[in-house]
Amino acid sequence: MLHFILNDQTIQTGLAGGTTLLDFIRYHRHLHGTKIGCREGDCGACTVLVGELQGDTVRYRTMTSCLTPLVNIRHKHVVTVEGINPPVFQGMAGHAQSSDQLALTPVQEAMVAENATQCGFCTPGFVMSLTSFCLSGQGHLPGQAVAAIDGNICRCTGYKSIERAAGRIAGLMQNRGIQTPAVFAVEKGIVPHYFLEISARLKAMQAAGTTDPAAEPTVVLLGGGTDLYVQRPEEMTHTPANALFYRPALRQIREEGDFIEIGGASTVTDLLESPLMQACFPALNEHLKLVSSTPIRNMATVAGNLANASPIGDLSIWFLALDAALELRNGPLNRQIPLRDFFLGYKTLAKSADEVATSIRFKKPGKAHFFNFEKVSKRTFLDIASVNSALLLQVENDMIKEAGLAIGGVAPVPLFLKKTSAFLIGKTLPAGDPMENDLLHEANTLLQSEISPISDVRGSAAYKRLLARQLFFAHFMKL
Ligand SMILES: Cc1cc2nc3c(=O)[nH]c(=O)nc-3n(C[C@H](O)[C@H](O)[C@H](O)COP(=O)(O)OP(=O)(O)OC[C@H]3O[C@@H](n4cnc5c(N)ncnc54)[C@H](O)[C@@H]3O)c2cc1C
Ligand code: FES
Ligand code: FES
Secondary structure (H helix, E strand, O other): OEEEEEOOEEEEEOOOOOOEHHHHHHHHOOOOOOOOOOOOOOOOOOEEEEEEEEOOEEEEEEEEHHHOEHHHHOOOEEEOHHHOOOHHHEOOOOOEOOHHHOOOOHHHHHHHHOOOOOOOOOHHHHHHHHHHHHHHOOOOOHHHHHHOOOOOOOOOOOHHHHHHHHHHHHHHHOOOOOOOHHHHHHHOOOOOHHHHHHHHHHHHHHHHOOOOHHHOOOOEEEOOOOOHHHHOHHHHHOOOEEEOOOOHHHOOEEEEOOEEEEEOOOEHHHHHHOHHHHHHOOOHHHHHOOOOOHHHHOOOEHHHHHHOOOOOOHHHHHHHHOOOEEEEEEOOEEEEEEHHHOEEEOOEEOOOOOOEEEEEEEEOOOOOEEEEEEEEOOOOOOOOOOEEEEEEEEEEOOEEEEEEEEEEOOOOOOEEOHHHHHHHOOOEOOOOOHHHOHHHHHHHHHHHHHOOOOOEOOEOHHHHHHHHHHHHHHHHHHO
């Protein structure tokens, strides 16, 4: 049995844990405000909020319900668009009544005031993302509110009107003062009063204890599901999964001496919000905002990115450059493997199917280190890379002491460029325009000999070679 709260209702269900939250919401609870668009995490029409207990408060993040299995929302609070209007206007079973009987929330009012909705298909998704922005308490600037809707696509209303609505909502958040986001949101009618009781209800649910899904025999390791539910959605519904998402032991990001250790189930958002990561990587936000969209970043785990073995996995490239080591565990057995030895061939890894990637560990970059990440995709945001690259350099007195260069999209695996990295070590850091530098051109010749791109939908082999060259020079321009 799985227990969670859906809007104001406590849910107990014996459905397969692999059932998507979207199907549960629409077909089992008949809450049709949450829409089905792409079923691939791309359009945001199915966006819901998922609230997780954090001490005495509940932290809400957006997720695409089409890629979220029920097993991942165990003991969580799920909020659909029907759950944000004042309860006095809701039907007894949580079914929203017709729109003329509903009081609009300030988020919905802003959408109406700015004519930010036309056919209305995408609107619940936008409303949920903007409601999440209000509940996060993490901003009050128009740009921040617009960033919250980076996973929502609208096909018929001009984005400018949606941006203006986001701007209005940002203005509302400027008045929050020292109030907690949830109390402020309730006071302003952004969410109903029942939100203030969710923390106690989730605590009671956890304390009551229910069958641990991990105790069941499992077939697949499941992180956020953003890869598995795109690749094999039907099969995943009935495949017993070892649900690793939300496992506290796999979510920590901590410092251990000179090293940073990141739990395998940490999400991209966890990395973005980690003060440790922010201190190590000044451009963290700029770089990781190039990874998918807010709802996907809220679900996509570090281990899932590495283990799905995509040649263009952004985090694979990032951690290859850092020379990170992966910890793998199978029951009581535990081992570490350098990430640079992990990718054996196309979608082939140096690990058994049962081995769980519990953490990744890398040496903290110091003052003498430079790190940069570059990515080129067809769209700047919400797209996977044609080619991506990361470079770590340690420089002392203008001499390169250590170099780690990784490039994705140019080989069957995310590629660490062993020869080019070794070539750079011991060289003087180029001064002046990198494009005019003979040493870097020599390095690029070596780089080109290490890669073997193929032509596909992301670009021709020649184009990818050009991109690899450009990104290599771009690193030095940035640094
Ligand atoms: C709309 C969209 C946009 C995307 N954009 C990007 C992008 O810009 N950049 C990018 O790199 N990726 C992108 N992705 C791909 C995907 O989101 C990432 O690769 C993500 O990190 C996968 O993590 P997950 O936890 O969701 O993996 P899951 O789907 O849960 O699992 C993926 C694989 O990893 C295995 N696995 C999961 N956790 C573990 C573990 N702890 N130990 C061992 N094996 C494990 C699973 O068995 C499975 O084989 C995108 C996906 C979508 C749907
Ligand atoms: S239906 Fe498009 S993101 Fe879920
Ligand atoms: S209002 Fe029609 S898709 Fe956005």
